[in-house]
Amino acid sequence: MLDAKIPAGPLDQKWSKYKSTCKLVNPANKRKLEIIVIGTGLAGASAAASLGELGYKVKAFCFQDSPRRAHSIAAQGGINAAKNYQNDGDSTYRLFYDTIKGGDYRAREANVHRLAEVSANIIDQCVAQGVPFAREYGGLLSNRSFGGTQVQRTFYAAGQTGQQLLIGAYQALERQVALGNVKMYSRHEMLEVVVIDGKARGIIARDLVSGKLERHFGHAVLLCSGGYGNVFYLSTNAMGSNVTAAWKAHKKGAYFGNPCMTQIHPTCIPVSGDHQSKLTLMSESLRNDGRIWVPKKQNDTRRPNEIAEEERDYYLERRYPAFGNLVPRDVASRAAKERCDAGYGVGSSRQAVYLDYADAIQRYGKIELGKQGLDTADAATITRLGKEVVKEKYGNLFDMYEKITGENPYEVPMRIYPAVHYTMGGLWVDYNLMTTVPGLYALGEANFSDHGANRLGASALMQGLADGYFVIPYTIGDYLADEIRTANIPTDHPAFVAAEKEVSDRINKLMGINGSQSVESFHKRLGKIMWDKCGMARNAKGLQEAIQEIRALREEFWKDVRIPGAVAEYNPELDKANRVADFMELGELMCMDALDRNESCGGHFREEFQTEEGEALRDDANYMYVSAWQYAGTNNWQLHKEPLNYEVVKPSQRSYK
């Protein structure tokens, strides 16, 4: 039976009670306890730095050449916190409520409430580190709005919020490296978890420069290895983002939670051709001021500027007057797909909609005119002033758009289309962030915990930093307090030897195939199956087909993949092959999970289950649970269900109308 270990008591007191009653480890003992942290994104860097500060001996790993380059660096829009600096009615409860509702009632109340509680501390911590958040003229912190909420609670640093937060955490981490509390292993990839007597006790990692396998012992192992959106090949994730660390843990006994819950982001630059290697996000913050539309006429090939106002369909404003362009991501993505499928798409591929800044430029121009005390001005001046404001707010995003597409978004509306962006699913964890393997934790995007079936914008950064700075320092102590008598286990222990052999056998097997097709080509084919059949819309027939197709593809991969180069050297093709092999197993599980869930909720849209208006139709009577899948051998999984009990929020049909 799955036990989420949720503390007793009223929701808003659980965390404070937990903190004041959990077990502690005294400073002398902390020095003897070793913790392995896989990943140095927001979750991993904040955890490694905080645990180092507490006095634990930490070893941190990342596959990039520096911890500063983790995928978190790319986050653009912002980070939420219930500070209520704007005096617009925000509170811990409201952030909690918005997150639960935004997640379409598939997240655990206790975890989400804790997240909302610590959110304010995150901002304070980051400001103290010198994170240069945007400020108002009075010198105070500035906020903006994001999708799925009606308050302004998003803190930001232009369009580079993730970068600034990660640099803050990275600097804290490097400080601990200098103090000798953390040892950093860059260009290292964790390829196996070592489990001894049922507890996680270490890892096998590959030094990506020399190709050598290494054994590392730890009293506990933290996986902060990010999400698995790249199973779709094309996504907004960094090229290296992968599921391998989580997947190895899964195969060693950690259950996988809600694997099918993927987020498709509505505003990305559309695919331009077969050569496409990744998709670029245009931050959700652009929906604050931009208006989304398509022509009212099908297959309209005129240029956007030639289409008159009354011939445009601002379909989000039409369908969802209360939230308009700021509906949550799942709703906005499906609405775009619906319009394009119905023949209203724009651009040469017809798989795009417009995101238009013309109105915003005029509106800001007029406000600026007022500020400058000018009461009359020609249209050109208003436009110029408006463009300046837009540039200050979104300049780097507009530049990026222009570099990629060669079009100037200040003059012509941007073309956008939904793309895979984030995975709500991940390793199942309890309230302590521990997986079903004792001593093995999952933090950040790698766990399934806080976002249910759909994540609200600016909440992933919040969750990663909450997990790393403010949750794990308490919860890990509760576990390690009972481990102070466990001496370091020497790495010639048979479990380490066996785990290393498993890794080297697989690598040798991969290298020995010597087939004819590249790793990349398999990854592309997997991505196409996933996008077509387990993407924005799913149905039972497609999912069943996908499972068969993935199995066949996997078989072909293990017979015919070609990996040039050698094992004992820097070999990016081999690294990629290791990752793609795991994605191919995960893909099957995602389809199984999507097939099991006979309802639509959040990012999981089963065509068979929708309302007459085409909205997601939940089935609370039968599916109000977290799916936690246990690995049971090749092509075989056992489903465990964690029932979700809503004690405070009453689930209702989500409405943004």
Place this chain on the structure above:
Amino acid sequence: MEHYNMNLTVEVWRQKNKDDKGGFKSYKVKDISSEMSFLEMFDVLNEQLVHNGEEPIAFDHDCREGICGACSMYINGKPHGPWAATTTCQLHMRAFKDGDTIVVEPWRAKAFPVIKDLVTDRSAFDRIIAAGGYVSVNTGNAVDGNSLPIEKEKADSAFAAAACIGCGACVAICKNSSANLFIGAKVSHLALLPQGEPERRTRVINMIEQADKEGFGACTVTGACEAVCPKEISIANIARLNKEYMNASFSSDK
């Protein structure tokens, strides 16, 4: 935007490992679309190499959005290639035309040894940050974020300096292999904020000392770094670095 296809010759530095001498090799690529990114052109070339049973060209990259700082190619004699304020991954093929020859090399600096082909070891930058590029504030010690207002102008300048992505282009172009633009950016970011004040003196001295140890050269203010920086980090940051360093060195309470 009009699209076109092109055939190109790419001269690439191939080096098996850090001990290998290395040298240029020439490759032909066909039907490259002007809509591709520079790295997507490399993807095409690498697929071609794998197909022919050759080893693909190793290069660092990850975000492909111009923000992680991993990509680092020296293209036609310029770090990150011909476009101003653009990383290699954001450079697009419409910068080239049919028949062009493109020469691609790794960053070259004593402190950035080559690992393989176009991949170099830039961990020296991490050690410079570890020497002092932070504010010493343990988790949980912070006061309310709005308790200390910061003038917008200062906050904006700190942000502009903090935009550095740690790519190393400034070092690669510098005839002295100086890291002063990189260090200046970090020192400025923290010196401009009240949070950075308590460690202002030790920070700058320790970071400069570490850079010397790593083998970066001295700065002779040629300004080449500013011109190639993909994030337009201003050379004014080097001036501030020098000022901070002078103040720190001459102050009695070090």
